[in-house]
Amino acid sequence: xxxxxxxxxxxxxxxxxxxxxxxxxxxxxxxxxxxxxxxxxxxxxxxxxxxxxxxxxxxxxxxxxxxxxxxxxxxxxxxxxxxxxxxxxxxxxxxxxxxxxxxxxxxxxxxxxxxxxxxxxxxxxxxxxxxxxxxxxxxxxxxxxxxxxxxxxxxxxxxxxxxxxx
Amino acid sequence: xxxxxxxxxxxxxxxxxxxxxxxxxxxxxxxxxxxxxxxxxxxxxxxxxxxxxxxxxxxxxxxxxxxxxxxxxxxxxxxxxxxxxxxxxxxxxxxxxxxxxxxxxxxxxxxxxxxxxxxxxxxxxxxxxxxxxxxxxxxxxxxxxxxxxxxxxxxxxxxxxxxxxxxxxxxxxxxxxxxxxxxxxxxxxxxxxxxxxxxxxxxxxxxxxxxxxxxxxxxxxxxxxxxxxxxxxxxxxxxxxxxxxxxxxxxxxxxxxxxxxxxxxxxxxxxxxxxxxxxxxxxxxxxxxxxxxxxxxxxxx
Numbered sequence: 001x002x003x004x005x006x007x008x009x010x011x012x013x014x015x016x017x018x019x020x021x022x023x024x025x026x027x028x029x030x031x032x033x034x035x036x037x038x039x040x041x042x043x044x045x046x047x048x049x050x051x052x053x054x055x056x057x058x059x060x061x062x063x064x065x066x067x068x069x070x071x072x073x074x075x076x077x078x079x080x081x082x083x084x085x086x087x088x089x090x091x092x093x094x095x096x097x098x099x100x101x102x103x104x105x106x107x108x109x110x111x112x113x114x115x116x117x118x119x120x121x122x123x124x125x126x127x128x129x130x131x132x133x134x135x136x137x138x139x140x141x142x143x144x145x146x147x148x149x150x151x152x153x154x155x156x157x158x159x160x161x162x163x164x165x166x
Numbered sequence: 167x168x169x170x171x172x173x174x175x176x177x178x179x180x181x182x183x184x185x186x187x188x189x190x191x192x193x194x195x196x197x198x199x200x201x202x203x204x205x206x207x208x209x210x211x212x213x214x215x216x217x218x219x220x221x222x223x224x225x226x227x228x229x230x231x232x233x234x235x236x237x238x239x240x241x242x243x244x245x246x247x248x249x250x251x252x253x254x255x256x257x258x259x260x261x262x263x264x265x266x267x268x269x270x271x272x273x274x275x276x277x278x279x280x281x282x283x284x285x286x287x288x289x290x291x292x293x294x295x296x297x298x299x300x301x302x303x304x305x306x307x308x309x310x311x312x313x314x315x316x317x318x319x320x321x322x323x324x325x326x327x328x329x330x331x332x333x334x335x336x337x338x339x340x341x342x343x344x345x346x347x348x349x350x351x352x353x354x355x356x357x358x359x360x361x362x363x364x365x366x367x368x369x370x371x372x373x374x375x376x377x378x379x380x381x382x383x384x385x386x387x388x389x390x391x392x393x394x395x396x397x398x399x400x401x402x403x404x405x406x407x408x409x410x411x412x413x414x415x416x417x418x419x420x421x422x423x424x425x426x427x428x429x430x431x432x433x434x435x436x437x438x439x440x441x442x443x444x445x446x447x448x449x450x451x452x453x454x455x456x457x458x459x460x461x462x463x464x465x466x467x
Contacts, residue, residue, distance in 0.1 A: 037418040042394035051363045051399060053177060062177075064396045064412075064419055065269030065403020136421060137275055149459040 013119045020123035027083055027126025030070075031146065032063060033136045058139055059132065068134040071141075075129050076150050083126035167246070167352055169262075173361050176210070177266045177399060181291075182352075183259035186298045190257055193219035194303040197295060198341030199288045201308070202234065202349035204280070206376035207405040208383060209357040211268060213261040213284070214349035215291045216341055217300055222255040226340050233337035234350035246351045249344060258348045259294055261287050262356060265402045272404035275423055284310040289323055296324075304328045306342045308335040364398045366390070378407035391415045 030048065042048075052070075053060045059070035075081045133140050133147075140146065172180040197217040204211055218226055229248050237245070249256050263283070271278040288307060295302055305324065309316055309331050317331035332338060336346040357376065362369065370389060374382025387408065391397060393416050401408050452462065 034419050034421045036394055037420065038393075040394070040417070043392060046365045046367075047392060047395035047398070050365055051177070053175070060177075062266055062270050062399065065266075065273045065408075066421065067270035067274065136423065137270075145458065145460040149461050152459060152461060 015119060015121045017121060017123035020125070021082060021127075024082055024124040024127040027128050029081075029083070029126075029128050029131035031073075031131055031133050033068065033134055033140075034063065034066075059134075061134070063134075067137050069137060069139045070132045070134040071139050072130050073133045073146065073150070075131075076153055079153060081128035081131070082124040083128070084122045085125050087121040087123065167355055169352065169356055169359065172210075172262050172356060173359065176264050176356075176361060177363060178264055179267050179287075180262040180264070181260065181294065182262070183294065183298070184253065184257050186300055187218075187254050187257050189219050189222070189255055190217060191299045191301065193221060193301060195219050195301050196223055196304045196306070196341050197292065197300070197302045198335070198339055198343070198345040199291065199305065199307040200234075200336050200342050200346035200349055201284065201288075201310070202346065202353040203357075203376070204284070204310075205378075206383075207378045207387070207402050207407050208373055208376035208400055209265055209360065210353065211263045211284075212349045212353040212356065213263070213287045213291055214258060214345040214352065215288075215295055216249070216256065216258045216344040216348055217295060217302065218252075218256045218341065220304070223340065225252065226256065226344055231340050231343040231347060233334075233343055234346040236337070237347070239354065242347050242351055242354075245344075245347050249347070256344070257295075257300065258345070259291055259298075260348060260352050261291055262352065263287060264399070266399040269399075269401075269403040272402075281311045285316060285319065289320060292320075292324060302327050305330065306335050306339040307331045308342055308346070309333050360400055362398050362400060366398060378405060384411075387411050388415065393417050 028044075028049070030044070036042075048061065048063070051061050059072075061068050061070065133144065135141075135144070169180075169182070171182060195217045196219075197215055199213070199215050201211060201213045203209060226249075229245060229252075231245055231249075234242055249258075268280070268283070271283050272280060288310075292302065292305060302324075305320070305327055307316070307320065307330070313331045313333055317329055320331065321329040330339075335342040337343065370386060372382060373386040374380040376383055378384070384407070387397065387401065388411060390401075391411055396403060396412050396416050397408060403409070403412075451457065456462065
């Protein structure tokens with residue numbers, strides 16, 4: 001099957017840099033009800049943050065001339081939020097890592113040699129315990145997908161928990 | 167003109183008004199409505215009403231008020247000062263509609279076009295004067311759109327007074343000329359002292375007239391475009407001039423209500439007759455629980 005081959009091609013081994021989690025500085029996050037069709041840094045501090053209005057009827061701002069209403073959303077209890085970034089893997093880096101291991105994260109044992117296009121390192125660049133969720137002209141409210149999605153971890157824990165045998 | 171109220175928050179609308187002259191509470195008054203800054207791609211649109219007792223209309227005419235467009239800035243300032251001196255018989259009120267309010271109205275989920283916004287703002291100001299106790303008996307309005315339908319709508323809303331909506335009312339009726347001067351003076355001052363909500367570097371204050379066909383205004387727009395945020399809120403995003411620059415120089419943005427064809431559409435009709443069916447090769451859709459939460463399994467980064 002063609003789709004199965006594709007899935008195999010995409011398989012990756014992900015290595016987390018635990019040190020980055022400890023060092024991650026608190027970040028301010030905004031989740032907008034739109035998609036900017038590119039991933040790039042944006043001057044949020046200059047354009048967006050100062051334009052946010054904290055009125056009697058909640059948070060308000062506009063993006064690209066469209067009105068947004070916002071609310072603060074907390075990360076579910078027992079969880080921490082991290083902004084994760086995948087490191088670019090150059091050939092040279094792979095070689096170096098295979099020889100010396102990862103000096104910073106000694107806890108991670110390198111069982112197998114690293115392969116380009118297969119091994120990925122991710123690290124945290126920021127941490128958060130809450131973020132601002134924005135809706136187009138209306139406050140997203142409890143029915144928003146994001147709120148519902150945040151209920152999944154507790155449900156997942158419940159359905160994957162060991163059921164005591166009688 | 168004291169616009170501190172606007173400078174405190176220029177992201178919405180700001181209504182300012184003079185004290186109501188005592189005589190306007192007792193005697194029948196004539197009220198004029200006009201606007202400034204409807205066309206520009208930059209800055210607020212200002213609506214103004216000016217009113218005075220019918221018995222004092224001659225005094226207003228004696229000031230030689232005229233359509234603000236035919237006056238120089240100095241002449242407008244002088245007439246504005248004169249009318250302020252007539253504060254015991256001439257009253258005014260303004261509604262300053264920020265460019266952000268204009269953008270978000272016109273680009274709303276339910277489009278609120280500039281004509282409707284203008285009509286409602288004018289009606290709101292007339293209502294405001296009535297609520298302050300001004301004895302309005304005659305209203306003159308410079309038209310936006312078709313004068314006949316506009317007049318009928320206003321007349322229906324304010325049955326107790328005689329409403330006249332006319333094209334070029336600002337050069338026909340002194341009380342509308344006076345309103346046009348209040349509106350224009352306020353608009354010019356608001357633009358000149360605009361407090362940008364954004365913390366912009368190298369802000370160039372030479373934006374020309376603000377009209378879309380002004381080369382200086384266009385150059386300013388191109389200089390201040392940000393690839394992600396577009397423009398500062400001083401710009402009316404809903405203007406085609408602004409949209410055209412964004413299309414070329416900023417990243418594309420899609421919204422949940424963007425009109426777009428469904429890429430997962432039904433596909434070719436013949437695909438239903440092939441052995442594999444239209445779903446072949448497409449990964450199985452996740453359970454509804456996950457779809458409703460926008461959750462997907464991640465198999466790669």
